[in-house]
Amino acid sequence: MKLKLRIWRQAGPNATGQMVDYHLDGVSEDMSFLEMLDMLNEQLTAENKEPVAFDHDCREGICGMCGVVINGVAHGGSATTTCQLHMRSFADNATIEIEPWRAGAFPVIKDLAVDRTALDRIIASGGYISSNTGAAPDAHATPAPKREADRAFDNATCIGCGACVAACPNSSGMLFTSAKITHLAMLPQGQPERYRRVKAMVAQHDAEGFGNCTNIGECSQVCPKGIPLESISQLNRDLVKSLFKGDGK
Amino acid sequence: MLTDIANQFWAEGEDIADSKAPHVDIDKVWKTRQFSARLVNPANRRKLSVIIVGTGLAGGAAAATLGEAGYNVLNFCYQDSPRRAHSIAAQGGINAAKNYRNDNDSVHRLFYDTVKGGDYRARETNVYRLAEVSAAIIDQCVAQGVPFAREYGGLLDTRSFGGVQVQRTFYARGQTGQQLLIGAYQQLERQIQAGTVKMYARHEMVELIVVDGRARGIVTRNMLNGKIESWTADAVVLATGGYGNVFFLSTNAMGCNATAIWRAHRKGAYFGNPCYTQIHPTCIPVHGDTQSKLTLMSESLRNDGRIWVPKKAEDCTKDPRQIPEEARDYYLERIYPAFGNLVPRDIASRQAKNMCDEGRGVGPAVAEKQADGSVKQVRRGVYLDFSDAINRMGQEAVANKYGNLFDMYQQITGENPYEVPMRIYPAVHYTMGGLWVDYDLQSSISGLYVCGEANFSDHGANRLGASALMQGLADGYFVLPNTINDYLADGPFRPVPANDPAVVEAVNSATERVKRLLSIQGTKSVDAFHKELGQIMWEYCGMERTEAGLKKAIGLIRELREDYWKNVRVTGVSEDFNQALERAGRVADFMELGELMCIDALHREESCGGHFRAESQTEEGEAMRHDDKFLYVAAWEWAGEGSKPILHREPLVYKAIELKQRSYK
Known part of the structure; x- marks a missing residue:
């Protein structure tokens, strides 16, 4: 396969970034997307250019x-x-645009890597x-x-990648937050702290600069683990109940 | 003969022994040690600090637990968050001697299975303790909210794993490691919030600081800006995982590396059994030379999937669904009727290799260079077939049990495993070897403790499935927090100033190394070198090892290493987020570790567990141990660059178990 890549390059957190075009030839359809980026980076290294920074591990x-964002x-x-x-999943000769997660609460570190410590x-x-x-x-x-x-398990499968935030027009982290709240709220062991937990986590979510949920549902669409939108409903129900409980702030 | 090789590749050292396990009956050793270990009273714990490197099951659990106890913990990881440590990728489950199935399970049986599975090369006392604390791990995790699989009555479900005949494996679908790690991570975050643990993510340990013979700190490189920093404490714990990535292709995460343990080794920590590598039988076969990693398909699949190859080589290119039952060779069921598809990993892997070597492998043919230099087309794959299970249980039941694994397989290969049998082949998965530790998990450097996969202690020459999670959490939650106090009771030790010669030396050495890597400006990328190293290791120090092959490998690695320091190209600068530089440091250490692995494999002239020396096999081709000569742990001491490593032997003493030739027939 031949590809035209348009990739966001940004030298550092405070630098101005831009889309840069690259051409890549000889891509095999069995390669993973990241192996394709490895191949580009090998090519850039051979040309003595700086490889594209991107986070990945397992x-x-x-x-x-x-x-x-692809x-x-x-x-x-x-x-x-x-x-x-x-x-x-891509056609031969396709143009692929690659950008980092974009959200105020996820500052860019370099190129495609962002800070998700929030x-x-x-x-x-x-x-x-x-x-x-x-x-x-x-x-x-x-x-x-059972x-x-x-x-609880379905919600506990959240991998904390942040795609929900990147997909949301409000950059809300509600799907992530609600997955943890629902996971623990469904278990008997999670009951004693249930309402303190939801108050504290929502307060921290807001303090980190994530936006609010307006029920658009893009988050759940892109979630690799299929965390459902109803988890946010669960969060909201628990949050409302927590207001009637004296526990927590 | 042995002496000739010895003179050439290693030097002989004194025997060593574990000095911490009390000499009492096996079921009293741990209790006795817990009582004899000195305590630190809660008020004094506030004055003591512990550095923990790694946030996986062992490191994360240890950091949370020591934080709860009231110590000041500094916790480091190379990932962007402690939740991403590679324990997260473990799929199948965690063993525990709960006997919830009423199937005659017990602490003793778990102990016995683990020692036998490890082919009698593990330290008896450590394994017994592991079995003893296993049940408490399940309790602990349930209390944290780990959503284990349950039955309709609300109680926990269990299943079987390789090498055992009971159902003692607790699981959370195919994501048990993830769920256990998130449990530990949540406890860790709770301690971070409480202020007892300070977390430093994206910090990679690049040097150990040893002062007055004690491990007193580490040097890290801040991966965001390249800053080299020193950190000191009263004790250091390494929980940095295994070194399977020395093979380039493995099921490890891309970032998994040996740098922390290798740097500690160079500072005096002995390396135990480096050649013991686990090749996992059920991985997705390699697709091509641009592949960056291999993906495991959980061993739990062997509960219901049946492994086979065609009886005749000419059937290997046919659609497997067209091959009639009588033309299939369910070779594991045929050779090992008692354990069938659930034989231990080393055996399942080797038999898969044998089938493919015989020309009965399936999938695409790949060109392979033979020992005589000729090139042969070999198919490297065997079928893992669920059609029986689907007929028996229905597709929905199979999907409930293994759905995420089937999805993953389809995602990667583009084939639907509900319709076409999976193709699998062995891949490097786990390293049983690691830094040598005593019963307290203390290395040969005072104050340096090693937990989880990073140490050598519990799995002998082969680890059983679902035992890695058990060991990581046992070390982190229950063992280390009850032994490290014995060392810390002598503290706080004298403060180490930033200008202490040991600190300055460690910081300078780390800084110089980075400078040197960046100044070479050669022509070959780090990955290109890493791939070459991996090919050498896989070819000569993989599933089958020979004296001639290992000697050749040592020569090749030495040449490659020399070339590396002349020809590697690392782009960018140090004071930046520089992933090529990160990899360059890790690969440099793999080059040294790879040589030690080959030397260890060369010296061990027997087959045991995952270490198969072609010269030492039974008539039926099974691994043949030589207990008369090799009933010991090989603990290697670093003797300096260009010097032969020094071999110390820790004799293995079995009092509670009778040594037998392993049989799963």
Whole structure:
């Protein structure tokens, strides 16, 4: 395959960026999207030019480190991660535009790499169950109904890639936040802190500069793990209930 | 004979022994040690600091737990977030001796299976402790909100894994590692919020600081701006994972590397059993030479999938659905009727290789250079077939159990595994070797502890499925937090100023290395060198090893390493986000580690677990151990650049288990 690539190049957080054109020949359709970028980088290195910076790690769709906007859609729009996108999804001689996640809360570090530490701070604000090591009762002490446990799992599959934020016109991080809230709210162990948690996490979400949810649903469309929009409804229901509880701020 | 090779490649050192495990009956060792280990009272813990490198199951769990205990923890990782450590990619499950199935499981059976699975090359006391704490791990994770698979009654579901005949593996669909890691990560974030843990993401450890014979700190490179910084503490814990990426192609994440443990090795930490590598039998076959990594298909698939190749080579190009039952060779079921498709990984891998070597492999043919220099077309793949399971359980039930794995397979290969059997082939997956540690998980450097895959201790020469998650969390939650106190009880140690000669030396050495890599300005990329190294390792130090091959590999690696320092091209500058430079440092360390792996494989003139020496096999082609000569851990000491490494032996003593030739027939 032959490709024309238009890639966002930005030397650093404060530098001005721009789209730069590259040509790549000999791409195989069995290559993953990131292997195609590796190939470009090998070519750039041979020409003594600086390779394109992009984040990636596991390359099996689970670590959440990779993620770029491809032809205007986060992760290329195939409801998978960028690393799991393969070149057989593209036509020969196609033009592919590649940009970083764009959101105020995700400053660009360099080229296609962005800073997503805001997501960690949302988890730190309350996305956990306070249970010290060694303090746990037997795992079978509290049965958890399968339906709720399955729903907890579906939400727990979030990989924290940030595609939901990149896809949202408001740059909202609500799908990410609601996935953690729903995961823990569906489990018996998550109940004691349930309403404190939702208040604290939503407050941190807002403080990080993410926008609000206006029910557009782009987030769920691009989510590699298919986190449903109804998780945001769950967040909202829990948030409203939390206002009637004295617990937390 | 042995002496000739020895003189050429390594030097003999003194025997060593673990000095920490009390000499009592095996079921009392851990309790006795917990009682004898000195404590640090809660008020004094605030005065002590611990550096932990890595945020996977071992590192993340240790950081959270030591933070809860009240120590000051500094936690480092190379990823942009602690949640991304490669533990996240583990699929199948985690073992625990809960006996929830009433199938005669017990601590002793888990211990026995693990030692046997490791082909009697693991330290007995460590493995017993692992089995003992396994049940508490499941309790701990459930309390954190880890959504394990459950049955309709609300209780936890379990399944079987390779090398065992009980159902003791707890799982969360095909994403168990992810769920366990997120559990640990949430506890870690909670401690970060509480201020007990300070997190430094995108910081790569590039040097260890040793002061007065004690590990007192590390040097990191800030990956955002290239800043080289030193950090000091009362103790250092490495939980930096395995070194499978020395093979270039592996199931490891792209960033997984050996730099932290290798730098510690160069500062005096012994390296245990470097040649013990696990080649996982069920991975998606290589598609071409631009491939960057390999993807594992969970071993859990072997519960319901049946592995076969055509009986006749001429059938190998046919559509597998057209090959009738009687023309198929379900070779694992045929050779190992007792364990069938669930034999341990090393055996399943080697048999897949044997089938393909016989010319009965499937999938595209790839040109392979033979030992005599000729080129032969070989098909490197075997079928993993679910048609029986789909007929028996229905497609929906199969999808419920393995759906995400099937989707992943289809995503990568473009083939639908519900209709066409999967094609799989072995790939490098895990390294049982790692830094040598005693029963307390302390390395041969005082104050340097090593947890998880980065140490050598629990899996012997072959790790059983679902045991890596168990070991990572056992080390992080329950072992290290109950042993490191014995060391810290002597602290706080004297403060180490930034101008201490040891700190200055470590910082300078890290800075000089970066400068040197950038100044070469050669013609070949880092990846090109890495691929060459990987080919040498896979060819000569992979699934089958021979004396001649290993000697050749050592020569080739030395030449490649020399070429590397003359011809590598690293673009960009140091004071920047520079991914080529990051890789360059890691590959430089792989070049040294690869040589040590080959030397270790050369010295071990026996086959055991994942280490298969062609010269040492039974008439049926099974691995043949030589307990009379090799019943020990090889702990290698760095002797300086250009000097032969020094071999220390830790004899393995089995009191609770009788040594046997492994049989899964």
